[in-house]
Amino acid sequence: MGACTSKPPTEPQAPLQLHPDLDSASRVMNIPVKVKEPNRIPETPVPAVITTPAKQINTTPVPTEAPEESLESIQVIVRIRPSEKQLSVVIKPPNSITITPPERAGPGNSPNPTKDAAIDYNNFDRVMDDCTTNEEFFNVTLSKVLHRCLSGENVTVMAYGQTGSGKTHTMVGYNEDPGLLSRGVSKLFNLLSEKLDVTVTITLTVLEIYGEEVHDLLAANSQAPIRLVEQNGSTTPVGVMECAVTSEIAANDAVTAAIAKRTVASTNMNATSSRSHVIVNFNIVTTTHSAANSTAPPTRKIANLAFVDLAGSERIGKTGTKHSSQTGKEGVQINMGLLSLSKVIKAFNESPNHIPYRDSKLTRVLKQSFGGNAVTLFVSNITLDPCNYHETLSTLRYSSMASNVVNKVVKNEDEVTKLHRQFAELKVLSKKMARDLDVLSPRRLKHVKKEELKALLGTGSVRSPARSPRARKLSPPKTPKSTKNLVDPSKSPKKSMSPLVEVDMNAVKVDLQILNKMNEMNEQLPITRNERADM
Numbered sequence: 001m002g003a004c005t006s007k008p009p010t011e012p013q014a015p016l017q018l019h020p021d022l023d024s025a026s027r028v029m030n031i032p033v034k035v036k037e038p039n040r041i042p043e044t045p046v047p048a049v050i051t052t053p054a055k056q057i058n059t060t061p062v063p064t065e066a067p068e069e070s071l072e073s074i075q076v077i078v079r080i081r082p083s084e085k086q087l088s089v090v091i092k093p094p095n096s097i098t099i100t101p102p103e104r105a106g107p108g109n110s111p112n113p114t115k116d117a118a119i120d121y122n123n124f125d126r127v128m129d130d131c132t133t134n135e136e137f138f139n140v141t142l143s144k145v146l147h148r149c150l151s152g153e154n155v156t157v158m159a160y161g162q163t164g165s166g167k168t169h170t171m172v173g174y175n176e177d178p179g180l181l182s183r184g185v186s187k188l189f190n191l192l193s194e195k196l197d198v199t200v201t202i203t204l205t206v207l208e209i210y211g212e213e214v215h216d217l218l219a220a221n222s223q224a225p226i227r228l229v230e231q232n233g234s235t236t237p238v239g240v241m242e243c244a245v246t247s248e249i250a251a252n253d254a255v256t257a258a259i260a261k262r263t264v265a266s267t268n269m270n271a272t273s274s275r276s277h278v279i280v281n282f283n284i285v286t287t288t289h290s291a292a293n294s295t296a297p298p299t300r301k302i303a304n305l306a307f308v309d310l311a312g313s314e315r316i317g318k319t320g321t322k323h324s325s326q327t328g329k330e331g332v333q334i335n336m337g338l339l340s341l342s343k344v345i346k347a348f349n350e351s352p353n354h355i356p357y358r359d360s361k362l363t364r365v366l367k368q369s370f371g372g373n374a375v376t377l378f379v380s381n382i383t384l385d386p387c388n389y390h391e392t393l394s395t396l397r398y399s400s401m402a403s404n405v406v407n408k409v410v411k412n413e414d415e416v417t418k419l420h421r422q423f424a425e426l427k428v429l430s431k432k433m434a435r436d437l438d439v440l441s442p443r444r445l446k447h448v449k450k451e452e453l454k455a456l457l458g459t460g461s462v463r464s465p466a467r468s469p470r471a472r473k474l475s476p477p478k479t480p481k482s483t484k485n486l487v488d489p490s491k492s493p494k495k496s497m498s499p500l501v502e503v504d505m506n507a508v509k510v511d512l513q514i515l516n517k518m519n520e521m522n523e524q525l526p527i528t529r530n531e532r533a534d535m
């Protein structure tokens with residue numbers, strides 16, 4: 001550790017910022033506002049709304065199957081911030097870290113009770129050491145899952161850890177080394193530029209959770225509290241500004257301007273400490289048209305890409321603030337919000353029947369990312385400075401528990417696409433049903449040749465079903481005469497069949513029941529007689 005060229009941060013770097021129009025003076029505390037060129041990573045000027053001529057469009061029929069649901073654990077990636085003093089650690093790539101406790105855990109901390117007992121964590125998805133650049137970090141994390149947004153899957157990336165551990169550095173970054181946000185936006189637009197058969201619309205919302213208040217950072221009055229409502233199992237903010245973004249530049253500018261309104265303050269632990277949680281949401285609607293059938297409805301997938309930069313947990317004593325000060329009160333509120341998040345994570349491990357999402361605004365807003373419908377990347381930011389030993393252990397403990405949370409990821413489609421899909425499904429089913437019923441109808445059975453029936457029944461020889469002991473055995477006790485001699489198809493081995501009798505045996509079983517019912521009602525008995533006559 002520590003052999004890399006990146007230096008421990010002595011001077012706080014200027015955060016990635018700031019839009020010239022920023023309206024942050026009233027919210028930013030104790031730090032001067034610096035106006036810089038908005039950060040941009042290499043640009044590909046791609047319009048967000050891409051409409052292609054019909055001839056270039058690929059054939060995409062209406063999907064006839066329900067979207068699959070995949071169960072996926074939250075991916076936890078530990079990132080270590082450079083620091084001058086280092087705890088003794090062993091990192092075993094790619095995913096394990098062992099920490100040896102210091103003799104004393106540092107000023108203000110109690111003596112270490114488990115002296116010399118190294119603590120081993122090996123259930124992370126990845127551990128990235130303090131030499132890792134933002135670019136490398138992006139390449140092994142978000143970059144690998146971003147494409148899933150284009151097929152309608154929600155993706156959340158969130159940074160968690162104590163104050164000053166590098167969450168904003170990871171998420172937002174700096175002009176020279178942009179973070180996951182602008183790298184993610186850049187890659188998203190690059191991916192879209194490669195998709196020629198779709199129309200895409202992207203809208204942006206930016207929320208701040210400050211204490212127990214939710215603010216809309218895109219609104220002119222970003223301090224007006226926003227109400228949350230529960231809708232279809234997830235929490236929706238009411239009346240937030242949605243900004244349509246049509247290019248990478250527009251998206252980055254809008255995000256930079258919004259983040260500049262976030263509340264920050266200077267503490268002993270971090271000169272630009274975030275006093276609120278920020279959630280940047282991109283709502284991505286991808287519409288695919290069918291070139292083969294111009295009357296076919298387009299299919300529409302909807303995904304949410306969320307970047308969550310949490311405020312850091314802090315010990316009021318260490319931050320050098322007073323409980324009664326504004327910064328001290330904010331610290332208490334931040335800790336309370338994070339406590340509710342750790343309770344949610346803990347509940348998945350200890351009492352999964354009740355997950356206390358409703359305990360705070362933070363956990364309500366993040367509900368889909370914990371146990372819900374999202375591919376979640378959980379970045380666990382830590383420092384190895386011995387004086388932060390207990391905080392680092394706590395972060396690792398909760399991160400380890402977070403890796404046990406399983407989400408149900410679905411390819412989201414809009415209501416119209418869903419209805420069309422269900423209608424197409426019904427059509428296929430009803431056709432199949434009609435075909436199966438027709439195969440079993442007395443009229444068709446009369447003409448089924450012996451060989452074909454042999455193949456259908458999967459038997460070496462065809463006997464009169466009435467005389468077959470096997471058939472008798474399989475007949476249900478109260479089967480009406482008319483159908484009791486038909487062999488239960490589920491008991492027959494499935495063999496290849498002639499086209500005439502190409503039929504799903506399970507479907508036949510169901511159809512048999514229907515036939516029985518029909519025969520019961522009509523008191524018709526010709527099937528057995530006809531079969532016997534033919535055989």
Ligand SMILES: Nc1ncnc2c1ncn2[C@@H]1O[C@H](COP(=O)(O)OP(=O)(O)OP(=O)(O)O)[C@@H](O)[C@H]1O
Binds near residue numbers: 165273
């Ligand atoms: N990987 C890193 N390499 C170099 N410097 C870093 C790294 N991570 C963090 N820093 C520096 O450490 C300081 C604190 O980082 P940052 O503001 O990202 O912490 P934070 O976890 O967001 O803190 P808070 O919760 O208080 O907002 C900043 O000056 C930042 O530049």
